[in-house]
Amino acid sequence: xxxxxxxxxxxxxxxxxxxxxxxxxxxxxxxxxxxxxxxxxxxxxxxxxxxxxxxxxxxxxxxxxxxxxxxxxxxxxxxxxxxxxxxxxxxxxxxxxxxxxxxxxxxxxxxxxxxxxxxxxxxxxxxxxxxxxxxxxxxxxxxxxxxxxxxxxxxxxxxxxxxxxxxxxxxxxxxxxxxxxxxxxxxxxxxxxxxxxxxxxxxxxxxxxxxxxxxxxxxxxxxxxxxxxxxxxxxxxxxxxxxxxxxxxxxxxxxxxxxxxxxxxxxxxxxxxxxxxxxxxxxxxxxxxxxxxxxxxxxxxxxxxxxxxxxxxxxxxxxxxxxxxxxxxxxxxxxxxxxxxxxxxxxxxxxxxxxxxxxxxxxxxxxxxxxxxxxxxxxxxxxxxxxxxxxxxxxxxxxxx
Numbered sequence: 022x023x024x025x026x027x028x029x030x031x032x033x034x035x036x037x038x039x040x041x042x043x044x045x046x047x048x049x050x051x052x053x054x055x056x057x058x059x060x061x062x063x064x065x066x067x068x069x070x071x072x073x074x075x076x077x078x079x080x081x082x083x084x085x086x087x088x089x090x091x092x093x094x095x096x097x098x099x100x101x102x103x104x105x106x107x108x109x110x111x112x113x114x115x116x117x118x119x120x121x122x123x124x125x126x127x128x129x130x131x132x133x134x135x136x137x138x139x140x141x142x143x144x145x146x147x148x149x150x151x152x153x154x155x156x157x158x159x160x161x162x163x164x165x166x167x168x169x170x171x172x173x174x175x176x177x178x179x180x181x182x183x184x185x186x187x188x189x190x191x192x193x194x195x196x197x198x199x200x201x202x203x204x205x206x207x208x209x210x211x212x213x214x215x216x217x218x219x220x221x222x223x224x225x226x227x228x229x230x231x232x233x234x235x236x237x238x239x240x241x242x243x244x245x246x247x248x249x250x251x252x253x254x255x256x257x258x259x260x261x262x263x264x265x266x267x268x269x270x271x272x273x274x275x276x277x278x279x280x281x282x283x284x285x286x287x288x289x290x291x292x293x294x295x296x297x298x299x300x301x302x303x304x305x306x307x308x309x310x311x312x313x314x315x316x317x318x319x320x321x322x323x324x325x326x327x328x329x330x331x332x333x334x335x336x337x338x339x340x341x342x343x344x345x346x347x348x349x350x351x352x353x354x355x356x357x358x359x360x361x362x363x364x365x366x367x368x369x370x371x372x373x374x375x376x377x378x379x380x381x382x383x384x385x386x387x388x389x390x391x392x393x394x395x396x397x398x399x400x401x402x403x404x405x406x407x408x409x410x411x412x413x414x415x416x417x418x419x420x421x422x
Contacts, residue, residue: 023071024150025125025218027115028061030077030085030132031105047288048132049084051326057288058085058132062092067143071125072096074118076111078103082249103254109229109268110236110260112214114252116221117240126150127221129214129265131287135297138283149215149279152184156223157275159215160187162208164282168199171290171374173210173266176202177278187276190266208280211287214265215279228272235259292354292374295332295398298322315418316341317394329406333387335360335395340388342416349403349410351379353387358395361388384414 032046048058065073073094077085079101089097100114112129121127128146136142149159162175173192177185190210191202225233235256242253261268270276288294299307302322310321316339320332335341335358343363353362354376361370362377363386371377379385381403389395403410413421 022122022125024069024146025071025121025127026065026073027112027127027129028058028065028073028075028132029108029111029129030058030075030081031102031111032131032133046081049081049088053323053325056088057135058088059092060135061130061132062088062094064136064139064142065130066094067139069143069147070128072098074098074100074115074121076100076102076115078105097248099249101249101251103252103257106257106260106262108265109232109263110257112221112265113225113229113232113236114240116218116225117237118250121218123219124155125218126153127216127218129216131212133288134211134213135286135288136283137285141283142281145279145281146215149277152182152277153215153217153220155217155219157216157220157277158224158270158273159277159279160270161211161213161215162278162280163211163285164280165203165209168196168203169209170194170196170199172287174199174202174207175210175276175278176205176207177280185278185280187278190271208278210266211281211285224269224273229261229268232260232268290354291330291352291376291398291400292356294330295322295354295356298330299332314341315339315420319399324406327402327404329401331399331401332356333395333397333399335387335389335397337389337392337394340417341386342411342413342418342420343384343386344411344413345382345384346403346410347382347412348405349401350381351385351402352400353377353379354398356396356398358389358393359391360395360397361390362386363388386415 030048049056075085075097077099082101085099098118102111170193173190174194175187176189177187180186194202239252239256242256244251286293286297288297299322307320312319317334317336321329322332323330355371355373357373359370359372361368364377364379365383387397
């Protein structure tokens with residue numbers, strides 16, 4: 022029996038964009054001829070997979086259909102959620118689709134994961150398929166050498182049949198704790214799940230029976246039109262907004278880990294996107310797009326539709342000018358150092374991984390008062406993304422005309 026791929030495609034990507042960009046979430050952003058959603062669609066063309074099921078909402082329906090056509094996916098089904106309720110309702114609603122056999126294996130992909138070695142990934146999926154049963158769940162773990170506080174982890178132990186049974190989840194530990202977890206051969210939780218249809222239903226009956234009843238009603242009362250299930254609003258509204266991890270994984274004692282020793286990137290925030298382009302751009306490209314200023318330097322890493330991704334390095338005891346922009350807003354994410362930020366009348370310090378949003382027209386500045394360089398990921402968003410759109414008010418380097 023083939024594996025039913027389910028693509029969870031309802032996220033708004035709020036860690037990337039301000040509210041004004043909510044109609045173009047990260048899975049649909051063009052990163053130079055490719056999108057995360059498109060890469061996911063290409064990945065499920067393997068013969069081990071059945072035709073796909075996509076869960077999304079009415080806002081993204083046209084985009085989803087556009088990409089299905091572009092990637093020549095002729096057979097598919099779509100579940101339209103009337104409200105955003107997180108991953109638990111999305112996964113449960115897919116299990117009530119009649120065309121899916123009662124014991125068919127189902128794999129749930131996030132549409133913002135980038136898997137590079139798809140052959141190795143699919144081989145691992147096919148190998149573990151025989152171990153699925155009416156109650157268990159497999160989750161995918163990524164081997165990492167870099168401890169991070171931005172992801173969850175899990176620890177496993179081997180069973181008699183050589184399956185990695187999960188005995189502990191650790192949700193977004195601090196960096197020191199993450200180091201300890203990796204030393205114990207812990208794996209980063211990828212947010213992908215492998216489970217049989219009957220196991221989904223059995224687990225929700227056991228741990229979230231009220232959600233099971235309301236979700237079943239939402240699907241049974243749905244309207245089907247041109248391969249699209251429009252879920253019943255009244256029934257769906259009754260559902261709790263909760264992730265699959267909290268609803269089921271943390272309650273079940275029958276979770277197994279599939280350990281993936283392959284490159285997998287979660288482009289969930291601008292820091293991860295910065296890492297991706299910094300790693301994948303050539304040295305020649307980096308050199309050509311590096312520009313030096315009295316306060317340090319900036320590197321233009323990627324230019325997309327209506328946005329520009331940059332890296333800023335502010336030297337010790339240096340400062341960019343107090344300035345504003347007429348045609349763009351900016352989002353800053355601190356990679357290293359402790360910058361002093363000015364936004365209009367507010368002045369404050371930011372630490373590593375903290376972000377600031379600078380609205381269009383806001384007067385702002387970055388100051389580095391310390392002896393270590395400050396490194397910041399800057400994303401510019403607007404109609405004009407050029408250095409000409411700078412109005413300076415104060416500048417310690419005498420650049421005000």
